[in-house]
Amino acid sequence: MPRRACPACDFVHWGNYSIGVGALVVRDNRFLLVRRAEDPGRGVWTNPGGYTEQMESIHRTVEREVFEETGVTATVERVVALRDQPRQVHNLYVAFSLRYERGEPRADGVEVDDVGFFTVDEMEGMNVAGLTRWLIEVARTSNGHGLSLDHSEYVTSDQNWLFRADGGLTVE
Structure with a gap:
């Protein structure tokens, strides 16, 4: 694919990208959902999430x-799903399963106007985004499989965060 480049300095413009993240947090068999207070999606229930900052790792985001x-x-426990959305600004969305630690849900009052933990049955009567419904289904049926954070002895740079699949390939 042809790319814009500068022949004088070897700069290559690789394109415009954004990385979104989504959270699946479960407490007592209930998923943490937020109701969006702003567009896009005002009034729709989604899993919490957002976009990475330039020097921020996706799991910290x-x-x-x-x-x-x-x-x-x-x-963060593991990566459970990815959504690839090629468009003018190419978006990669990484969905994580997170372990609930502490805190009672409260809306930030800016991006989110309501928040709570909900069962799948309770969500039936709610305006839940299709992507969120899909992510919950993936999380419920993955049996704990996914990509988990790995601290490797081979790649030790503080600038690399590695995620690996459980199990491995069978090599004969």
């Missing part, structure tokens, strides 16, 4: 977004 939007502290 999702933990921060959960706390900012809901007041709940949660810790």
